[in-house]
Amino acid sequence: MIDKIKQKIVTRSFFKENDEQLHHQKIVFTNGCFDVLHYGHVHYLAQARQMGDLLVVGLNSDASVRRLKGEGRPVNSEQARAYVLAALEMVDYVCLFEEDTPYELIAAVQPDVLVKGGDYSVDNISGSNIVLKRNGKVCVLPFVEGFSSTSIIEKINK
Numbered sequence: 001m002i003d004k005i006k007q008k009i010v011t012r013s014f015f016k017e018n019d020e021q022l023h024h025q026k027i028v029f030t031n032g033c034f035d036v037l038h039y040g041h042v043h044y045l046a047q048a049r050q051m052g053d054l055l056v057v058g059l060n061s062d063a064s065v066r067r068l069k070g071e072g073r074p075v076n077s078e079q080a081r082a083y084v085l086a087a088l089e090m091v092d093y094v095c096l097f098e099e100d101t102p103y104e105l106i107a108a109v110q111p112d113v114l115v116k117g118g119d120y121s122v123d124n125i126s127g128s129n130i131v132l133k134r135n136g137k138v139c140v141l142p143f144v145e146g147f148s149s150t151s152i153i154e155k156i157n158k
Helices: 002-007 013-017 039-049 062-069 078-086 103-109 128-133 149-157
Strands: 027-032 054-060 093-097 113-117 137-141
Touching (some): 013 103, 027 103, 054 062, 054 078, 093 103, 103 128, 128 137
Parallel strands (some): 027 054, 027 113
């Protein structure tokens, strides 16, 4: 079981090396920090997975999370966050990225569907141009109200 989980954590080069095999399937891509995994994350990932055959999760590295969220974040290391995500049945692959956006990772994965949660517009989702150029689909899923890693961390700190 542990080996199966670890095999789902891949590097960017995995997608180039397995391009032929992977692109016979509808690939869904999403990304995030997933610092403190909660109901909202799981609900969102389950919805994303229903949109295709494979779900690839781009995971912000520790340095990337720190730049985006500030000092004191992430609470959990990139290895721990990747392992927890990979253990979820609906997640097929987890790939870390160092940049502030997943643009380069999206270019490597070449997904058919790009999914983001929140109040984004298609125009301001990193990598949307890559997916749309391939006649793919970009979807924005609403947040599940009352769930965010930041609010959970704040609640714990009180």
